[in-house]
Amino acid sequence: MKKNVKYGIVIVAAVFIVLFSLDIQKLDKHNAMDIPGNFNAAAYARDVWNNKMPTVVGSAPDLISLMQLLGSNPEEAFENFGIKLGISNTYYFIAKGEGTVKQLNEENLVLDVENGMQIQLAVDFIFGNAVRDGSGTVDIDDFVNMTDFNMVSIELNNIVKKEIVPQLNELAQPGIKIGFAGTFAINENDVNIRNIRIVPVSVKIINGE
Amino acid sequence: MKRTYLLKLLLIPIIIAGTFGCSNKSKNAPSDQMAVIVSTLNNPWFVVLAESAAEKARELGYKTTIFDSQNNSAKEAEHFDNVIAMGYSAVLLNPTDADGSVLNVKRAKAAGIPTFCMDREINAKDAAVTQLLSDNFTGCVKLGEYFVRQLNKKGNYVELLGLVGDNNTWNRSNGFHSVVDEFPELKMVAQQSADFDRNKAMDVMETIMQANPAIDAVFCGNDAMAMGAYQAVLAAGKADKVKVFGFDGSDDAINGIADGKIAATVMQFPVLMAQTSAEMAHQYITGERDFSSKTPVEVILITPENVNEFTPEN
Numbered sequence: 001m002k003k004n005v006k007y008g009i010v011i012v013a014a015v016f017i018v019l020f021s022l023d024i025q026k027l028d029k030h031n032a033m034d035i036p037g038n039f040n041a042a043a044y045a046r047d048v049w050n051n052k053m054p055t056v057v058g059s060a061p062d063l064i065s066l067m068q069l070l071g072s073n074p075e076e077a078f079e080n081f082g083i084k085l086g087i088s089n090t091y092y093f094i095a096k097g098e099g100t101v102k103q104l105n106e107e108n109l110v111l112d113v114e115n116g117m118q119i120q121l122a123v124d125f126i127f128g129n130a131v132r133d134g135s136g137t138v139d140i141d142d143f144v145n146m147t148d149f150n151m152v153s154i155e156l157n158n159i160v161k162k163e164i165v166p167q168l169n170e171l172a173q174p175g176i177k178i179g180f181a182g183t184f185a186i187n188e189n190d191v192n193i194r195n196i197r198i199v200p201v202s203v204k205i206i207n208g209e
Numbered sequence: 210m211k212r213t214y215l216l217k218l219l220l221i222p223i224i225i226a227g228t229f230g231c232s233n234k235s236k237n238a239p240s241d242q243m244a245v246i247v248s249t250l251n252n253p254w255f256v257v258l259a260e261s262a263a264e265k266a267r268e269l270g271y272k273t274t275i276f277d278s279q280n281n282s283a284k285e286a287e288h289f290d291n292v293i294a295m296g297y298s299a300v301l302l303n304p305t306d307a308d309g310s311v312l313n314v315k316r317a318k319a320a321g322i323p324t325f326c327m328d329r330e331i332n333a334k335d336a337a338v339t340q341l342l343s344d345n346f347t348g349c350v351k352l353g354e355y356f357v358r359q360l361n362k363k364g365n366y367v368e369l370l371g372l373v374g375d376n377n378t379w380n381r382s383n384g385f386h387s388v389v390d391e392f393p394e395l396k397m398v399a400q401q402s403a404d405f406d407r408n409k410a411m412d413v414m415e416t417i418m419q420a421n422p423a424i425d426a427v428f429c430g431n432d433a434m435a436m437g438a439y440q441a442v443l444a445a446g447k448a449d450k451v452k453v454f455g456f457d458g459s460d461d462a463i464n465g466i467a468d469g470k471i472a473a474t475v476m477q478f479p480v481l482m483a484q485t486s487a488e489m490a491h492q493y494i495t496g497e498r499d500f501s502s503k504t505p506v507e508v509i510l511i512t513p514e515n516v517n518e519f520t521p522e523n
Contacts, residue, residue, distance in 0.1 A: 040484075086344070086505035087485065127388050128350045141502045143279035145307065145332045146380050154387045 018068065037206050039148040045155030052137040056094060057181040063097030064114045067193045074191045083136050085129075089188045092134035095198075096181035097172070098206060101172045109172055111180075120197045121180060123165050130199045131156040134183025158201075164200050177206040214475060233418050243271040243490060244410065245291045246285060247303045248329060250277040252405070252433065253269040254479060261303045261483035269491045278485050279370075279505075282309035287314040293320045299485070299490040300324040307376045308334045323493050325486045328479065330376040338493055341482045346457065348475035349384030349509035355473050355512060356389060356428065356454055363394035364425030367417050369438060371405040371430035378402075381456055389428075398424065403434050410437030426452040431472055432462035439470055448482055458511060458519065466516045467496060474491055474511040476519060 061081055069077040078084070082091030099111030099119065108120035132138050132153040143149040155157055184200035243266040247259040263273040271342070276292075285305045292300055300317055302324050304310035314324045314336040326340035346451060360366070371378040389395050398421045403410035410429065418424060418441065427442070429435040435455025442451045448470065455462045458476030463470030484513035489500065511519055 083422075085480065086501075086503070086507070087341075088344070088505070088507035090507060125354060127354060141334065143380055143503075144334050145330055145376055146342060146346065146503065146505070147376055147383065150380060150383060153346070154383070157387075 002133065006116075025202075026202050030031050033061060035160050039144070039151070041148065041151035041155045042158075048135075048137045048152070049159050053135060054161060056135050056137055056193045057096065060094045060096045060181050063095040063119070063198075064117070066095045067117065068094065068195065069190055070186065071193050074188065078188060085132055085133055085140065087118070090185050092130055092183060092185050093190060094134045094136070094180070094181065094183045098177060101174050103174060104169075104172065109168055111178070117194070120195075121168060121174045121182065121203075122197055123168050126157050126160055126165070126199055128157075128185075129153045130183040131160060131201060134185070134199075136203065145163050160201060162200060164203055167203055168200065171205050172203075179204045210325050215429060217474075222513065224287065241271050242297045242317055243273050243296070243299050243301060243487065244288070245273060245277060245301045246276045246278060247286045247307045248278050248285075249280045250275075252303060253459050254431075254433075254459065257376075258303055258479040261480045262327060265484040265487035266301070266490070269413045271491075277371050278305045279437055280305055282306050282517075286313055287312060289317055290336060293322060297322055298494050301327055301486050301490060302337070303327050304329045304331050306374045308375070310450075311336055316365050323490065325490050327482050327486045328377070328477075332376070334502045337502075339489060339502060339504055341486050341489075341504045343377070343477045343508050345380035345456075345507040345508070346384035346506075348477075348510070349381045349386060350388055350428070351510040352454060352456070352473060352475050353385045353388030355414035356385070356426065357392055357395065359452060359472060360395060360426055364509070365396050365421065365423055366395055366426040366428060367396045367414070367421070367424055368400040369410050369413060369429040369436075370400065370402040371434070373402050375405075385428055391451045403437065405419060405431045405433055405497060407433040407437035407440075411441045412437075414441035415444070416437040416443075418447070424451050426454065427452045430456055432457035432459040432471075435471060439465065443470075447464075457508075462518060463511065466511060466513055467520055469513070472518070475514045476511050478506055478508070487521045 017047050031114055050153055064086050066077060066081055078091050081093055086090050097113055099113040102110045102112050102118065107122065107124040111121060113119055125178040138152055180200050181201040186197045245259050247255050250259065251446055259275050262273055264410045266273045276288040278288060282305045300322060304315065304326060306328055310331045311333045314333070317324050318336060323338045324336070326337045328342060330340055330342055331337060370382060370384065399417045401413050401417065403413045410433070412469050414427065414437065427438045432455040435453050437445055439448070439453045440449050442453065452472040454472050454476040458474055462474040463472050468475065
């Protein structure tokens with residue numbers, strides 16, 4: 001009996017030592033992304049574009065309502081619809097709407113939207129993080145370093161340039177009505193809704209005149 | 210009976226050690242000290258970073274010590290040895306190397322000492338509590354757009370890189386190239402490291418200009434290199450032909466923009482990063498655990514159009 005108690009104590013002690021000496025983590029927390037230099041930004045961006053972007057676009061707020069809210073109560077717009085990364089004055093948004101093509105410039109397509117307002121859809125100089133951060137589809141905490149995180153922006157922008165911009169350049173003539181979804185940035189210290197430049201992530205021709 | 214008693218006596222410390230882990234944090238050392246370990250104190254930018262972090266930590270009630278790693282990973286490892294042995298409460302770290310510093314931070318973590326990275330990044334998402342970093346990529350996207358417009362989308366240019374082991378070097382370069390590479394008439398005739406050093410940048414630029422006399426612009430990964438490149442361009446009598454672009458927002462560069470010597474720079478906020486790191490460390494010590502692994506800090510493009518808002522007298 002005494003022998004059993006002795007062995008019992010030894011086994012319990014061994015279990016304690018093993019349990020508290022080891023750091024057991026789930027295997028899915030450690031994937032190829034955690035190895036610097038092993039990240040495939042193009043594949044990651046393609047996955048985001050195909051599998052996350054359609055859902056985000058589907059639930060995006062109406063652009064006119066968002067612009068009106070930005071004009072009347074920017075704090076509420078930032079709080080409810082804006083995405084800010086780290087310490088910054090810049091908020092990113094996604095929204096969808098419709099507009100009639102007024103003119104096609106070198107860098108932007110100018111659209112008349114409701115209430116006499118105009119917006120610009122970018123067709124050139126598409127750089128930076130508006131698509132990545134405005135869509136809210138990419139979490140900085142998933143990345144081992146900022147280089148990989150930033151490469152996702154470059155690849156998402158490349159998809160826009162290769163797949164969305166050609167549609168706009170080819171189909172959008174003055175007078176045509178188009179539907180769109182896109183992302184844009186607003187500086188909280190300079191809220192200017194009369195000069196919003198949107199990077200398109202989805203476009204469709206509604207009708208032509 | 211005697212054997213059983215002895216066995217129990219042996220088991221007690223084993224169970225205690227197993228239960229509470231094998232932390233080597235000294236129990237005799239003061240727990241109200243923060244260490245500031247900085248990559249180098251030879252560069253005024255990092256002096257500001259280190260002193261601002263230390264000052265904020267002192268304001269928050271901590272004794273602070275600044276350790277200079279002299280851009281040497283081995284020296285940084287020695288500092289971590291001391292910090293762990295002394296049982297500091299937290300480390301505010303400006304790492305020497307994105308890969309080489311990871312192990313040091315992990316050793317501190319294993320010893321129960323949280324690390325907060327400032328300005329420079331380590332390649333790990335589960336070692337430091339958080340990393341406060343300038344948004345170098347976005348800053349250089351803005352700088353790249355301005356660069357393209359200033360050169361009317363064509364010309365020959367040089368890029369001077371910073372330390373090749375520092376992620377900031379590549380985030381700046383990648384941001385810049387994500388824009389500039391889309392314009393085929395902009396040709397990079399040379400890309401070379403000058404280690405963020407003014408004198409080295411002057412030497413490198415002089416050599417590059419001898420091989421490539423027709424240069425329209427130079428993009429430098431920091432302002433110290435921009436000032437060195439400007440000296441080389443000036444000495445070659447080409448100051449009115451070669452546009453010099455920097456990064457940091459140093460007083461030299463701001464004054465250079467105001468005087469028409471430098472085309473543009475990007476303003477970083479080292480004091481904000483340092484102070485926020487100290488505040489986050491204090492929050493961690495007092496129980497907060499909800500931190501994002503990285504906290505980017507927005508930067509601002511400075512050009513002749515807005516430089517008056519940033520000149521030292523303002």
